[in-house]
Amino acid sequence: MTKRVRVRFAPSPTGGLHLGGVRTVLYNYLFAKQHGGDFILRIEDTDQSRYVPGAEEYIFNTLQWCGLEPDESPKNGGKYGPYRQSERKEQYRKYAEQLVAQGQAYYAFDTAEELDAMRNRLRTTENPSPQYDRTVRMQMRNSFTLAKEEVDGLLAANTPHVIRIKMPEHETVQFHDMIRGDVSFDTSVVDDKVLLKADGMPTYHLAVVVDDHLMEISHAFRGEEWLPSAPVHILLWRYLFGEEAMPQWAHLPLILGPSGKLSKRDGAKYGFPVFAMNWTDPKTSELTDGFKEKGFLPEAFINMLAMLGWNDGTEQELFSKDELVQRFSIEKVHKGGAKFDYEKAKWFNHEWIKKLPIDSYKEEVKKLFVEKGLQLQDESYFEKILSLVKDRCTLLSDFWAHSFFFFIAPKEIDFTPIKAKWFDEKTSFFGLYIKALNGISDFKAATLEAEFKKLAEEATLKVGELQLPLRLMLVGGKFGPPVFEIAEILGREETINRIENGLAQL
RNA sequence: GCCGCGUUCGUCUAAGGGCUAGGACACCACCCUUUCACGGUGGUGAUACGGGUUCGAAUCCCGUACGCGGUACCA
Numbered sequence: 001m002t003k004r005v006r007v008r009f010a011p012s013p014t015g016g017l018h019l020g021g022v023r024t025v026l027y028n029y030l031f032a033k034q035h036g037g038d039f040i041l042r043i044e045d046t047d048q049s050r051y052v053p054g055a056e057e058y059i060f061n062t063l064q065w066c067g068l069e070p071d072e073s074p075k076n077g078g079k080y081g082p083y084r085q086s087e088r089k090e091q092y093r094k095y096a097e098q099l100v101a102q103g104q105a106y107y108a109f110d111t112a113e114e115l116d117a118m119r120n121r122l123r124t125t126e127n128p129s130p131q132y133d134r135t136v137r138m139q140m141r142n143s144f145t146l147a148k149e150e151v152d153g154l155l156a157a158n159t160p161h162v163i164r165i166k167m168p169e170h171e172t173v174q175f176h177d178m179i180r181g182d183v184s185f186d187t188s189v190v191d192d193k194v195l196l197k198a199d200g201m202p203t204y205h206l207a208v209v210v211d212d213h214l215m216e217i218s219h220a221f222r223g224e225e226w227l228p229s230a231p232v233h234i235l236l237w238r239y240l241f242g243e244e245a246m247p248q249w250a251h252l253p254l255i256l257g258p259s260g261k262l263s264k265r266d267g268a269k270y271g272f273p274v275f276a277m278n279w280t281d282p283k284t285s286e287l288t289d290g291f292k293e294k295g296f297l298p299e300a301f302i303n304m305l306a307m308l309g310w311n312d313g314t315e316q317e318l319f320s321k322d323e324l325v326q327r328f329s330i331e332k333v334h335k336g337g338a339k340f341d342y343e344k345a346k347w348f349n350h351e352w353i354k355k356l357p358i359d360s361y362k363e364e365v366k367k368l369f370v371e372k373g374l375q376l377q378d379e380s381y382f383e384k385i386l387s388l389v390k391d392r393c394t395l396l397s398d399f400w401a402h403s404f405f406f407f408i409a410p411k412e413i414d415f416t417p418i419k420a421k422w423f424d425e426k427t428s429f430f431g432l433y434i435k436a437l438n439g440i441s442d443f444k445a446a447t448l449e450a451e452f453k454k455l456a457e458e459a460t461l462k463v464g465e466l467q468l469p470l471r472l473m474l475v476g477g478k479f480g481p482p483v484f485e486i487a488e489i490l491g492r493e494e495t496i497n498r499i500e501n502g503l504a505q506l
Numbered sequence: 507g508c509c510g511c512g513u514u515c516g517u518c519u520a521a522g523g524g525c526u527a528g529g530a531c532a533c534c535a536c537c538c539u540u541u542c543a544c545g546g547u548g549g550u551g552a553u554a555c556g557g558g559u560u561c562g563a564a565u566c567c568c569g570u571a572c573g574c575g576g577u578a579c580c581a
Binding site: 011046050129160180183185199203204225226253260308314315336339340341344348402417463464466472478479480481 | 507508509510511512513516517518519520521528529530531532539540541542543544545573574575576577578579580581
């Protein structure tokens with residue numbers, strides 16, 4: 001019997017969602033959709049001290065912008081709820097107690113000071129981070145070292161305690177990773193991880209296993225940083241629900257920054273976003289830039305992220321979300337980490353701006369223009385301009401620089417590039433051209449250009465020496481699309497106005 | 507330190523025993539364009555190192571180096 005495909009992502013609401021997190025969501029989502037399954041989002045709010053208000057909402061916003069909405073989540077519910085770990089608190093204790101009863105876990109009463117003391121005592125240069133493991137287990141205060149009556153007394157008195165897993169000695173735990181193949185660990189080198197914290201909350205280790213079981217998760221994809229604790233999870237599955245019921249694992253490679261693991265600092269340091277959307281930490285007021293606000297399209301963002309660690313074996317690089325759903329394969333995800341390259345990310349965005357019809361982003365651009373203080377009345381004029389300049393824009397924010405002159409006539413024009421070679425014949429040429437403009441019946445770029453050339457020839461002037469002045473008069477600088485196309489869009493009246501203005505300044 | 511996972515142009519990657527190691531980004535040159543871009547053509551540029559196995563190795567095996575991750579009552 002094959003289980004229905006159900007994959008999950010479980011972020012902790014302790015800050016924004018970094019690139020690696022969004023990519024994990026993406027791969028989970030793609031795999032689920034590809035198999036007609038469900039993508040489940042649950043919230044790991046088990047660490048009260050690091051919980052950041054607003055972070056959960058931010059996660060939802062990010063997923064929404066990316067178009068990766070979960071089928072089940074704290075927000076839209078589902079029959080396996082609740083989807084917040086803090087609301088499932090009662091569940092975990094039960095399983096932890098079961099493990100204690102089975103002799104595979106134990107109560108530990110050691111205080112923070114006692115743990116510090118143990119670590120300080122054992123710390124050497126050879127062993128810089130001593131663990132709570134089989135070597136020290138019998139020297140600590142726990143239900144293995146204390147008499148049963150004492151343990152019962154401590155428990156009855158509500159003495160703060162944790163439940164730790166008892167790692168077996170010299171056992172090899174092996175499992176199959178969909179990306180890495182067979183991976184094995186010696187249980188002797190992993191410590192007695194805390195399963196249930198003193199505040200009654202589970203640690204990730206317990207929660208992930210219990211929730212994956214209760215929510216009938218079939219596949220679990222997560223970052224590579226979880227690989228070392230996988231043996232704990234395997235053992236928990238074996239003890240609690242049977243290893244054969246365990247989801248299939250895949251540990252995704254890390255996304256790296258210019259120097260090592262990609263961090264928020266890298267973004268600030270090198271000037272590129274590391275989050276999907278702007279995130280302001282309410283505690284520190286620190287802002288981390290987002291791709292959205294930088295002018296990225298979600299299509300490009302998703303595409304770029306998908307290719308950072310996966311490819312389908314062909315030379316295709318541009319994929320829509322639907323294509324990704326079809327072509328994605330977890331087996332083809334790379335083993336090695338990938339360094340994030342902002343230049344390449346921008347290239348993806350450029351491609352998507354060119355590829356997509358302007359309808360899919362014109363509202364975003366409009367918003368940016370309104371922010372610049374512009375009032376847009378003529379929708380078709382606006383659309384015409386977007387179509388004309390879209391190929392030159394890498395980010396949505398580039399649209400302004402490439403088209404503001406269609407809306408704002410240049411005032412003080414810098415004519416230095418042409419001033420030295422200016423003479424009266426040119427002034428009279430433009431006078432004639434204005435007259436001609438008034439007479440042209442169909443105001444199209446080609447006609448305007450033909451007329452311009454004809455007049456130049458009659459005046460025995462070089463066309464090349466006249467085009468730059470015209471451009472300067474129309475847009476105010478050496479930039480923009482072909483001049484006659486600008487004139488066509490500007491229209492007869494505005495074009496003539498701008499030429500007259502320019503002439504007056506010369 | 508210990509444990510684990512990795513390693514192909516600067517970057518993302520293709521090639522999973524067999525043609526001059528292919529593509530993309532970036533960079534450079536040329537073309538197009540009498541603006542700036544877009545675009546087009548071409549170019550520089552890589553199998554970490556050392557041993558095996560094999561007629562033949564980027565590919566399989568071993569070792570070394572390097573990188574990354576973990577080593578918390580964080581996830």
